[in-house]
Amino acid sequence: MNIRIKTFASVKDICGFSEKEISIKEAAMVKEVLAALNKNSPGLQEIMDSLLFAINEEYCTKEARLKADDILAIFPPVSGG
Amino acid sequence: MKKIIFQKETIDASKIIEDTGSESDGSILCFIGRARNRSRERDVLYLEYEIYESMAAREMDKIVTKAMSGWTLSHCTVIHRFGPVKIGEASILISVSSPHRNESYMASRYIIDKIKEKVPIWKKEFYSDGSVWISERS
Numbered sequence: 001m002n003i004r005i006k007t008f009a010s011v012k013d014i015c016g017f018s019e020k021e022i023s024i025k026e027a028a029m030v031k032e033v034l035a036a037l038n039k040n041s042p043g044l045q046e047i048m049d050s051l052l053f054a055i056n057e058e059y060c061t062k063e064a065r066l067k068a069d070d071i072l073a074i075f076p077p078v079s080g081g
Numbered sequence: 082m083k084k085i086i087f088q089k090e091t092i093d094a095s096k097i098i099e100d101t102g103s104e105s106d107g108s109i110l111c112f113i114g115r116a117r118n119r120s121r122e123r124d125v126l127y128l129e130y131e132i133y134e135s136m137a138a139r140e141m142d143k144i145v146t147k148a149m150s151g152w153t154l155s156h157c158t159v160i161h162r163f164g165p166v167k168i169g170e171a172s173i174l175i176s177v178s179s180p181h182r183n184e185s186y187m188a189s190r191y192i193i194d195k196i197k198e199k200v201p202i203w204k205k206e207f208y209s210d211g212s213v214w215i216s217e218r219s
Binding site: 006008009010013047050052054057058059073075076077078079080081 | 114130131132133135136137139161172173193196197198199200201202203204205214215216
């Protein structure tokens, strides 16, 4: 199945893209997508523990499972204000 | 009445304050967060904010809705900048009104604290020799 990944701030810089579609196995967990991304973007490992995730604009955990056409956002702690 | 705005343009604080509140409000409180020229012992030239706008709008709405149901606010406007922000300019403005001051103070503090925790917006500081994404809460 396909999902879209969006990245922001330092995660975007490390991954080298702001948005892309990827193919993953059915009901894969967020952490499995991260492991795959980490292979191409090793810099991600350094900030892995602080990362935040959202599926379809709602915060989720690394253990959340993905569905086809979901939008998974990966980003560092927020710093607005 | 609530208003949530994300904009690139500078914030006209006096216009927002003028538009906040009704005749039943004894209190209008306006918090302005500004870009400062020193941070982490370095001179800052300017800031840039990146935003996940659609999610930021949802998260901001949750925060403002909760504030308005938790305290007796008649009006709440939150404006956050994105893109470049010059030193001294407002990056955020929160304007609330209520019959009495305590509700305004409590709600305004709640809103800014929750924005810094939940709303997907990121600040980048630019120095003469580079730039850094700011991740820790401050």
